[in-house]
Amino acid sequence: EDKVVQSPLSLVVHEGDTVTLNCSYEVTNFRSLLWYKQEKKAPTFLFMLTSSGIEKKSGRLSSILDKKELFSILNITATQTGDSAIYLCAAVTYTGTASKLTFGTGTRLQVTL
Amino acid sequence: NAGVTQTPKFQVLKTGQSMTLQCAQDMNHEYMSWYRQDPGMGLRLIHYSVGAGITDQGEVPNGYNVSRSTTEDFPLRLLSAAPSQTSVYFCASSYGRTAYEQYFGPGTRLTVT
Numbered sequence: 415e416d417k418v419v420q421s422p423l424s425l426v427v428h429e430g431d432t433v434t435l436n437c438s439y440e441v442t443n444f445r446s447l448l449w450y451k452q453e454k455k456a457p458t459f460l461f462m463l464t465s466s467g468i469e470k471k472s473g474r475l476s477s478i479l480d481k482k483e484l485f486s487i488l489n490i491t492a493t494q495t496g497d498s499a500i501y502l503c504a505a506v507t508y509t510g511t512a513s514k515l516t517f518g519t520g521t522r523l524q525v526t527l
Numbered sequence: 528n529a530g531v532t533q534t535p536k537f538q539v540l541k542t543g544q545s546m547t548l549q550c551a552q553d554m555n556h557e558y559m560s561w562y563r564q565d566p567g568m569g570l571r572l573i574h575y576s577v578g579a580g581i582t583d584q585g586e587v588p589n590g591y592n593v594s595r596s597t598t599e600d601f602p603l604r605l606l607s608a609a610p611s612q613t614s615v616y617f618c619a620s621s622y623g624r625t626a627y628e629q630y631f632g633p634g635t636r637l638t639v640t
Contacts, residue, residue, distance in 0.1 A: 418569075446627060456617060456631035457570070502569065506626055512577045513626040514560070514585060519569040 416441040418505050420518035427525055431493050435521045437503035438485040445513055446506040447479050447486045452520070453499045460488070460501075493525045529553050531632035533618050539638045540608040548603040548635050550618030558621045559601040560629070563587065563614040570617065576601055577624040608639045 417440045427433055437447065446464045450457035461470045463479035463486055470477050474493075479486045490497055500522050504515040534549045552559065560575035562585075572585030574593040582593050590612060592604040601620075605612060615636050619629040 448627070448629075455633050458631070459628050462627055504570075509583070512558070512575065512583065512624055514572055514575055515570075515626045515629065516572070516586070517562075517570040519567060 416505065416507060416516040418503060418516050418518040420501075420503055420521050422521060423519070424522040425524070427493055427523070429493060429495060429525055429527055431525075432489065432491045433493060433523065435488040435490075435501050435503075435523070436485065437487070437518055439503075439505040439516075440484065441505045441507050441516060443508040443510075444481070444505060445508050448504045448506060448515065449477055449486070449488050450502040450504065451499045452502055457502055490523075493523075495525050495527065498523060498525045531618055531620055531630050533616075533632035533635050535635060536633065537636050539640065540605070541640055542608060542610060544608050546605055546608065548605075548616055548618075548637070550601045550603065550632060551599050552601075552618075552620040552630070552632075553599065554620065554622075554630065555598060556620035556622055556630075557598065557624050558626055558629075559595065560585070560619050560626065561591070561593065561601070561603045562617045562619065563612075564617060564634075565614050573603065573616075575626070605637075610639045613637060613639045 449460040466481040500520040561573040562570040576595040618632040
């Protein structure tokens with residue numbers, strides 16, 4: 415059974431702090447690792463990671479994948495209250511005819527003033 | 528583009544009733560999928576489709592049916608609603624036959640009493 419585990423489950427930080435969110439996976443036929451941000455409603459796409467060791471960056475957010483140790487991290491520097499959200503990671507696997515996503519339970523981040 | 532649309536936004540059903548959750552996308556995406564999101568469980572895949580006439584089961588398919596007669600629409604049918612199906616349902620789509628960068632609809636909050 416495919417499994418994706420995120421830690422911590424929740425986190426409260428002060429504005430300006432740097433946070434690291436973790437995602438480990440045990441899946442069959444791994445293809446890629448995705449990160450999403452979910453505020454009040456639908457998840458929105460942040461990053462797709464396919465190759466090990468190559469950092470993806472978007473503003474204050476960055477992410478990296480380690481395919482040997484089967485994990486990814488999402489870093490947020492200089493956090494702002496607008497970063498408060500649930501962060502989801504998902505492993506993309508290939509079934510033989512199509513690909514599908516297995517999500518972790520998410521990390522709830524709260525950024526306070 | 529409207530993106531991915533879902534109707535209704537909210538629904539209350541009695542145990543044993545049936546209903547269809549509607550999902551449509553106007554991005555000409557081949558890949559469409561349905562997830563349910565429960566507290567502490569993350570997003571779990573119910574069914575997915577890689578094109579018109581092709582559907583497959585995800586992680587939690589029991590109690591749900593899907594069909595894909597057009598590229599644009601992917602309705603989810605609850606055959607006989609149960610309280611365990613109380614959840615938030617998200618439809619998502621992506622380009623081609625892959626589940627990579629999925630675009631999510633706004634969700635349907637379903638309560639079964």
